[in-house]
Amino acid sequence: MSYQRVVMNREKDMFNENLNEETPLLNSIPKRNPFVVPEGYFDALPALIMDKCRESEKGATQPVADKIFWLFRPQWMITAFIFVAGFSLFLREGNKDTLSYETIAANIPDSVIMENLQNNIDYVDVNSLEEATQNSGNMPSLQPAQDTTNNKQIINYLINNNVDASDIENEL
């Protein structure tokens, strides 16, 4: 055992000697610690570490109530609010595409409807139109013109729509 130790030590010395010969620059540098610490650092360090250890234990045994309270911290509440508001806005924007036809129609000006009907009057089936309006339940059923309808109103309508007297005569 002692013989082996001697051999190992000799090998170690040879290893070191060879290395020393091969690294003259490194050997010329003083082997000392060039780093320093702030004054009093090591005096204060044990107490600081003890405090940290106690804190780490406190964190591990945090009461449930504290954990729940931590979840409801203002930062989290604001974040949750922004998320909910943003999501609601997203849903609202998305629902625009699924509006009902009735809603869409209600937003179309009457003048546009009239113009469309007039342009396509030949293709509109008055009977089916009347049935549709009666079935909708939301719109009043078509009523015959009242006798109280003002002649002046009729004339104005005819004039505004370029209805010729001869056209009326032909219809009758």
Added chain:
Amino acid sequence: MAEEVDNNDADLLEQFRNESTRNYAFHQLVTKYQKRVYWQVRRIVIDHDDSNDVVQNVFIKVWKNLHNFKEASRLYTWLYRIAVNESLTFLKQKRAPLFISFEKVEYGLSRKLIDDNYFKGEEIEKKLQQAILTLPAKQRIVFNMKYFDDMKYDEMSQVLDTSVGALKASYHHAVKKIEEFLKKN
């Protein structure tokens, strides 16, 4: 192996296991080993503030796990291993968020030496530290352990969980690389 445990360390461990003397024992342990642990960490992470953080993390880990210490090795060897692992973890975390390469992190540490108020070495010593920073992290640790602490390879083997032969080779290569760096710079 159990007889390797320092008698004083054995007393400290026994006091630590006793609830009433736990804090006192740990305070004594920190006071005894703080400098050795700090300087091991400092040589790896270079910056004092970073070293301060890592050292605290080391002792918090010791606090939490000392009851599990099996006494199969010296207490200091066990502390040293935690210190090395925490230092390496710290360097990895420095890289991770920004996907910074090893070279850039070590280059950053090297630049810190230039203006560091807590570095009081001569110019050649600064060059040596910069040379050491060009080594891979583990090789740097091997070099520091051997060159500055004159640590035995057997003990280094226990700390780094690496064979003695591999450690010798690593140290040999480290020394050669440093010599090359010093010649070029």
